[in-house]
Structures are given as C-alpha cells and as structure tokens.
Amino acid sequence: MNTILKSHFKLHFVVLLYGFTAILGKLVSLPSPQLVWYRMFIAALVLGIFMRLKGIPFAIGKNNIIKIMGVGLVVAFHWITFFGAVKISNVSVTLGCMASTTLFASFLEPIIFRKRIKWIEVLIGIIIISGLYLIFQFELGYLKGILTALTSAFLAGLFTVLNKLFIDKHHPVTISFYEMGSGFAAITIFLAFTGTFNGKMVPPSTMDIVFVLILGVICTAYAFVAAVDVMKVLSAYSVVLAINMEPVYGILLAFAIFGQSEYMSAGFYIGTAVILLAVFLHPVLTRKMNIRN
Template identity: 65%
Template sequence: MVVFIYGFTAILGKLIVLPAVEMVWYRMLIAFLALGVYLGWKKRSIAYPKEAIVRFFGVGLVVAFHWITFFHAVKISNVSVTLGCLASTTLFTSILEPLITRRRFVWFELIIGLVMIMGLYLIFQFEFQYKWGIITALTSAFLAGLFTVLNKTFIGKYRPDVISFYEMGSGFIGITVFMLLSGGFASGLPVASAIDWAWLLILGIVCTAYAYVVSVEVMKELSAYVVVLTINMEPVYGIVMAYFIFKDSEYMSAGFYAGTAIVLSAVFLYPFVLRKWRQLAERRAKRELVS
C-alpha cells in the first residue's frame, strides 16, 4: 500500500502548479502539523536528548532537499524520467549503507549497481533532451539513499513517528530560512489554488506523514537496502499511472523503456541473488563445521 502511495507522489507533483520549493514547504508543514496532532492524540513524548534532535534536524534537511530535487525533476522533465532515475536509489544505498553503518560490502549489491548504471546510461542516451531532469533526479536518488541509511541508524533507539515529526519540522524550518534569504516571501506567502490545496493535503497527510512513518517503522525489521528495494516498485506504478493520466507528455522512446527495464530488472533480481548467496554461505559454514 505504501509503495502505491509513493508511486502517486510524482503524479501529485505534476498536478500541483506550485514550484518545487514552495510545494515542499507546504508538504512538510502539513506533515509536521499532522504528525503533531497524531502525537498529541497518542500522548507521545517528544522529549529526546539534544544530540538526537540535532541529528534528526540534519536528516530533515536532507529529506527536504531530496523532495525539492525530486519535484523539480518532475517539473523540468516528466514523471517517467524522474521515476526511472529514482530507481537508482538502490545503487546509492548499496554504497552508502556499508560506509555509514559499518556493514560490510556485499559484492553482488555492487554488481547489481553496475547493471543499473548500464540502464541509466541508456535512459540518458535516448532522452538527452531531459538531461537536466535526469541529473536532478539522480541527485534526488542519492539524497533518498542517504536519508534512508541515516534513518536506519535511529531505529531501535527512537520512535519512528517522533523521528518523522522532528524531520518534517526541521525540513520546514530549513526551507523557510532559505525562502527568507532568497526573497521567496517578498510578495507574501505562496498562494495555492483550491485544487492545489486538495492535492497538497493528500500529499502532506497521506503521502508524507502516514507513508513516511510506515517506511521508517519497517526498518526495525529490514535493512535500509531492502527498504529502498521495496520502495523501488514506485517507478512501476508511477510510470503506468502517469502514462494513463498525462497521455502524450509521458510517452517515451523505446530506449527509455529498455533502460528503465534494465534498472528495474536489477532491482527485482536482488532478492533471488540474496537468497542464493545466503544458501551458499550456510553450506560453507556446515562444511567447515564437519571438517
């Protein structure tokens, strides 16, 4: 369900007329308020050590920049290009997780990452007119991998809903400061139309507050890499929905679909390779015990 919700996020990003920065500003504000109401209703304490709150604030800024680059990529290219490139989050996570969490590198994760690079190269070659959208989407994918791994380090110590509350708040504050310094409020608060407000409420409450808490919660049981792998179903749903909703603007070349298919094939191949790798490791361990 959460994967389907994430797939709809890019659709909302194209439907909402506001620029990316203002859109994320509203998104994080709505999510922050929704999470605040939820925590108050549940009577959950948000009194955490200062060091932890500072770390949450840092990750919240990464999340904000990830969403800004994500929606900006949608605006300057389209939903299909953005989601196709976002699948590379798995590649970045396979590199970042061992570096940050001290988990050892797994050789086949890197091989799968190389296969993804081949797919991304095809996308870039056949959709060069969207080069800045591709570069922006890849930046967003890197940031998605980074904040997912960083959030993994919090799990087990802190509640996912409180983590999300602080991260949404810090992202909102960070964007507010940026807009103040850049003159974003020179003509007052960003004005959203009635239909934009409807989409923003869905984006902020359902696609952010709810989905973000659930994705952080599942990290109690799964590695950051596997979480990202699961979320990578997002491009499948998103590209299909975008094609039927936006029609011609989402029709891409055969090279794009071939590149995206390579990326997604690498993503979905991972669980099977992992299972085989674990079976081989168990057999080796048994042989060593016998000998």
C-alpha cells in the same frame, strides 16, 4: 481475509501513494521549494498530532534531535530536487532515475558504517549503471531532468542510510516528526532570505491546496504510519520488494493521467526495465546469500 493478506494490500496501497506523489508534483503549480515547504509543514503537524494521541514520546535527547534534524535537511533537499525533476522533465523520467536509489544506498552504507562492499552490490551497481546509460543515450532532451532526478536519488539513498543510525533507538514516527519539522524550518529560512515572503510567494490555487493536502496528509503522514504498521506483520524482504514497485505504479499512473506527454522512447523503457530488474534482484540475491551463510 487474513491479516497477512490485508497487510500486503495495505502495503501495495502505500507504494501506490508513493508513486502518486510524482503525479501530484506535476499537478501542483507551485515552485518546488514552496511545494515541499507546505508538504513538510502538514506532515509534521499531522505526525505531531498522531504522536500526542498515541502517546509516542517526543523527548529523545537534545543531541539525538539535532542529528535527526540534520537528516531532515537532506530529506527536504531530496524532495525539492525530486519535484524539480518532475517539473523540468516528466513523471516517467523522474521515477525511472529514482529507481537508482538502491545503487547509491549500496555504496553509501559501507562508507558510513565502515563495512566492506559486498560483491552482490557491485554487480547490482553495474547493472543499474548500464540501465542509466541507456536512459542517457536515448533521452538527451531530458538531460537536466535526469541529472536532477539522479541527485534526488542520491539524497534518498543518503537519508535512508543515515536513518539506520536512529531506527533501532527511537520510534520511526518520532524520527519522521523531527525530520519533517527541521526540513520545514530550513525551507522557511531559505524562503525568508531569498525574499520569497516579500511578494514573491506564488499564491496557491484552490486545486493546489487540495493537492498539497493530499500530498501532506495521505501520501506522507498516513503512508509513513501505514508502512510502519505493516512491518509488524510482514517481513522486511516483502516490504522491500513491494516498495520497488513504486516506479512501475507511478509511471502507469502518469500514462493514465497525462497521456501523450509521458510517452518515451523504447530505449528509455529498456533502460528503466534493466534498473528495475537490478532493484528486484538485490533483495533476492542478498536473501539467498544470507541463507547460505
């Protein structure tokens, strides 16, 4: 098997792991803040060890660390709302709405980087909004979960765009290490102020510990390092297309594992298909426009 084919298999395995995080969020009985607290601690620890073994630099300047740690707070809140949406609705609803991350990123990027909004992104945005309308129309029983998932999608788009400020200047693993560490610290402060550590902490079951370790080590630390590794071989276009499969893989896994509780109305699947169509069209149309220019 050649290197390119191996990298494609590896990339799709990583995307499968991304989709599996929603499954783990439903399986773990812990409240969302506690779940993310464990996840970020484990991920920061594993990434720190990896950096030490590989000689990846920790020192990137005090101001840069502070800025990156600020993005880590956004990541933490994104994950809290993501798992919160899974718990109050289901995996399908959450991942269907998370596909709208592209919409938020396409409008946030011009604002943050002071660029003009491209007509392609406006078109994609209109298609995604129409898909969201269909989901809202047919799944009002999951309204709270939909709104929470959309909040999570907005935050995902925000930290994705903000990370572009650092990705060309610092090693991506270093960026993730400080983001995981700052998120863990912020949630620790939150849990301390809310008195969670004083008898309100939900004790994890044996299976919770197993699932959280899988989430932190495999679905977070390993998945990120592996994604960075395949980018050395595959084009950014190939990576973006593959990552767009996350909702598809996640929803299929949810069907296989949870069965009846994940069945939705026909309107939901039509709306999700419209959103996914827009998400796949985005890199294709952007690439064609770049080639013409």
